[in-house]
Amino acid sequence: MNINKPNTTHFSTFEPGQAKALAQASYKIGQVLNATVLTNSHQGRVAIRIGNMQLSASTNIALQQNTPLELKVAQLQPRLQLQILHPGGGNPLPEAMLKMLPQQTSLAPLLAELAFQAQAKQPATVPAPLQAALKKLIAALPTRQNIRQADGLQRAVAQSGLFLEAKLAAAAGGQHPQLATDLKSLLLRYLGTLRQSRFEPAATRPATRPSAQAPTLASGPVSAEVPPPLRGRLPQPQPQASPVAPAATGAIETHHPALLKQLEGALARIGLHQVATAENFNEGQNLWQLEIPVRQGNAVEIVALTIERETARNSADTEDEDAWSVNLSLDLPNLGSLQSRISMDKQGLSTTFWTRSRNNLSLIEKRLPELRRNLELHGLEINQCKCIDGQQPTAPAAKADGSLIDYLI
Structure with a gap:
């Protein structure tokens, strides 16, 4: 059945004979069930x-199973249509997504500026804890190598920020996950330190000359240029970001409000990946959506990817089979945008x-x-290895034999 309205559920009979029971129920438009x-x-x-009907x-x-619902009758014909009023227990994911969508920004411009700031000599007015938090953040970024x-x-995948809350839960259970280099954790720490920092008022500081060593921070979000990472959406290429034109020294303190906004936007984008991934798993789909910021000198590139595991259930006397697919998206200065889909299962690997x-x-x-020779040297059976002129289709193509998994670069 097609769903045309958000938060609307269309029902058909679950057991034989329920159509007659529904007809006899005498529901009315607007009735709450x-x-x-x-x-x-x-x-x-x-x-x-509903009552004694399944x-x-x-x-x-x-x-989720055992969740109580309040449903309003929205339509009777040609099929009963009910609107969810109050999901019992609450589903925080849609609410969280709506809050983060207008905030989200690309991580690349922010991290490129901060990478430059981490190497530039900071004025004495920048608090030492803020400088230390910045250096830890930039040092944790992976490189191409x-x-x-x-x-x-x-x-890099494990430290992308996608799994921070799972790590915190593991730590609370007595485990020892790696938290010190988690990207979301480091961004939160830097944001918290920045909020607590007190800078000397500009009127009390001696004037400084413009310096080629201090880039200015971007003045606002770039969300219009980067589509938000929503559930079911393929990762999109994002251009490499470099520090913008030089400005006065002390850029961190000078652009304090803009920096706060960009940090909140970067955290919102990571949060959207977490929401999309959580929704995937709630729907029974083992699909992770994430981005890895990669440092190349003072520039930052984004590797956007999805990772999916599909399990084919076999008979009781044979093991289940896992198949993996990864979609990857890059935008490099010397190549431009590049997408790849790699699929792998017991029959081999395919790359497009x-x-x-x-x-x-x-x-x-x-x-x-x-590439084929190198993969074969690692003992992989190659089913397909090709390049196509154009953009990856929005919906991944169906697997011809039902067994291949796709991987996107």
């Missing part, structure tokens, strides 16, 4: 109970690149045989 969720929603479907519903929000290695890429540049298409096609 109490219901209980019988199963976790999965792929847009959920089972609920119904199957199609819905566009995640619902780091993510070229499997263990480095694994660390997309580029909108004919020059890049030719360059990548020339290097594909080398």
Whole structure:
């Protein structure tokens, strides 16, 4: 069933004979009903109970088993349509998303400016705790060299900020997760330190000359340039960011309000990835959405990716089979935007690149045989390795044999 309105659930009968029972229920438009969720929603479907009737519903929000619902009758014909008024227990994800959407900004411009500030000589008016928090933040950013290695890429994913709350829960349970280099944790610490910092008023400081060593911080968010990372959306290329034109020394204190806003926007973007990932798992989909900021000198690049695990359930006497897919998106100065989808299961690995540049298409096609050889040297069976002129389709193509997983770069 199609869902046309947010927070609206369309019901069809769950058991034989329930259509007649619904017809006899004599519901009225605007009537409020109490219901209980019988199963976790999965792929847009959920089972609920209203009175002594069990119904199957199609819905566009995640619902948990045993959740009580208040439902208003919105439509009777041609099919009963009910609107969720108050999900019992509350689902905080939509509310959190609505709060973060207008705040979210790209991490790249902010981190590029801060990377420069971390190396530039700061005036004595910048508090030492703020300088220390800044240096820890920038030192934790992975480099291109780091993510070229499997263990480095694994660390970058783990420290992307996506898993901070899970780490905190693990720490509360007596485990010892790596928190000191988690990106979200470091951004929160820097933001908190900045809010507590007290700068000497400009009127009491001696005038300073413009310095080529101090870039100015961007004055506002760039969310209009970077689409928000919503559930079901493929990662989009983001251009490399570098420090902007030089300004007066003491840029951190001079642009204090703008810096606060950008930090809040960066944290909101990480939060949107967390919301999208949580919604995926609530719907029974093992799909992580995240971004990795990569430092290249004073510039910062964004590696945007999704990682999905699909499990094929086999018979009791055979093991279940896992298949993995990764979508990756980059925008590099010498290549421009590049997307890739890599799929891997027991039958082998398939890789597809997309580029909108004919020059890049030719360059990548020339290097594909080398990529294939290197992958085969690592013991991988290669099913497909190709590059396509254009942009990756919005919806991943269906797997031809039902077994391949896609990976996007």
